[in-house]
Amino acid sequence: MKRVYSSQSITMVHHMMNILENNSIVCVVRNEDLFMAAGELPAIECWPELWVSDSEYDQAKGIIDTAISSETPKGTSWKCPDCGEEHEPQFTDCWKCGAIRPD
Numbered sequence: 001m002k003r004v005y006s007s008q009s010i011t012m013v014h015h016m017m018n019i020l021e022n023n024s025i026v027c028v029v030r031n032e033d034l035f036m037a038a039g040e041l042p043a044i045e046c047w048p049e050l051w052v053s054d055s056e057y058d059q060a061k062g063i064i065d066t067a068i069s070s071e072t073p074k075g076t077s078w079k080c081p082d083c084g085e086e087h088e089p090q091f092t093d094c095w096k097c098g099a100i101r102p103d
């Protein structure tokens with residue numbers, strides 16, 4: 001197994017996991033429990049990590065690099081009008097309640 005991605009944001013790790021799974025790449029999240037236990041601003045070694053098999057690493061890394069560069073945050077973070085959840089600018093809908101980002 002190799003670590004292909006790590007982020008302070010568990011939301012981003014799950015987002016990348018979804019993208020990889022959509023490309024039929026099996027991946028696992030590590031440190032999720034540690035991250036939850038560490039509280040608001042965990043040390044970098046507590047960040048959640050995304051791991052893939054060695055044989056799929058190159059493909060997974062390419063997909064993630066593409067995803068990151070195509071989702072470079074533009075604009076500012078936004079707040080869901082329905083549930084009030086705060087979101088980073090790259091998200092187009094609310095992960096919590098599914099509401100679409102307002103214009």
Ligand SMILES: [Zn+2]
Nearest residue numbers: 080083094097
């Ligand atoms: Zn919402």
